[in-house]
Amino acid sequence: xxxxxxxxxxxxxxxxxxxxxxxxxxxxxxxxxxxxxxxxxxxxxxxxxxxxxxxxxxxxxxxxxxxxxxxxxxxxxxxxxxxxxxxxxxxxxxxxxxxxxxxxxxxxxxxxxxxxxxxxxxxxxxxxxxxxxxxxxxxxxxxxxxxxxxxxxxxxxxxxxxxxxxxxxxxxxxxxxxxxxxxxxxxxxxxxxxxxxxxxxxxxxxxxxxx
Numbered sequence: 001x002x003x004x005x006x007x008x009x010x011x012x013x014x015x016x017x018x019x020x021x022x023x024x025x026x027x028x029x030x031x032x033x034x035x036x037x038x039x040x041x042x043x044x045x046x047x048x049x050x051x052x053x054x055x056x057x058x059x060x061x062x063x064x065x066x067x068x069x070x071x072x073x074x075x076x077x078x079x080x081x082x083x084x085x086x087x088x089x090x091x092x093x094x095x096x097x098x099x100x101x102x103x104x105x106x107x108x109x110x111x112x113x114x115x116x117x118x119x120x121x122x123x124x125x126x127x128x129x130x131x132x133x134x135x136x137x138x139x140x141x142x143x144x145x146x147x148x149x150x151x152x153x154x155x156x157x158x159x160x161x162x163x164x165x166x167x168x169x170x171x172x173x174x175x176x177x178x179x180x181x182x183x184x185x186x187x188x189x190x191x192x193x194x195x196x197x198x199x200x201x202x203x204x205x206x207x208x209x210x211x
Contacts, residue, residue, distance in 0.1 A: 068125055
């Protein structure tokens with residue numbers, strides 16, 4: 001990574017603190033394995049395939065947390081340009097508008113400015129991935145039966161961050177010289193969710209031209 005990119009993707013720019021895996025755990029080993037594949041230049045389509053003999057839920061959990069960290073970082077680099085004035089609605093161009101619903105404060109889909117939507121989204125995901133009953137970290141503790149459904153919802157909502165960044169803020173990404181990094185991150189995300197069948201193809205339509 002170039003010095004310029006290191007300055008762009010630094011810890012101070014992270015939108016939220018990173019969730020990490022504990023050394024010595026199976027998920028930590030899977031995380032290292034996934035990262036090693038990516039860093040070795042392996043084809044992304046091959047890198048996202050479930051390794052032989054590994055548990056699907058573990059593989060998905062590792063990637064959900066990793067994508068949360070990465071997308072967090074990407075949004076953190078442009079968040080100062082994403083304001084209620086520049087982005088009064090959370091959208092992906094004129095064709096796609098995303099409304100927030102969390103069954104707590106927002107019981108019905110609600111139109112919100114993009115930065116408010118992003119804050120609520122990142123808070124909501126943090127709660128999910130830090131919940132031991134959903135993302136257990138102790139060996140032998142099973143995942144809940146609805147684990148994949150929860151992950152599908154998290155990934156679907158994270159995809160919306162990509163949509164907003166690409167359509168409304170990619171000029172800033174280019175100015176920072178980070179387009180190659182963002183493009184690689186999106187391709188990794190796309191290949192994973194399609195390989196594991198975690199996002200409906202219709203949901204991916206806003207960025208279909210990139211693949």
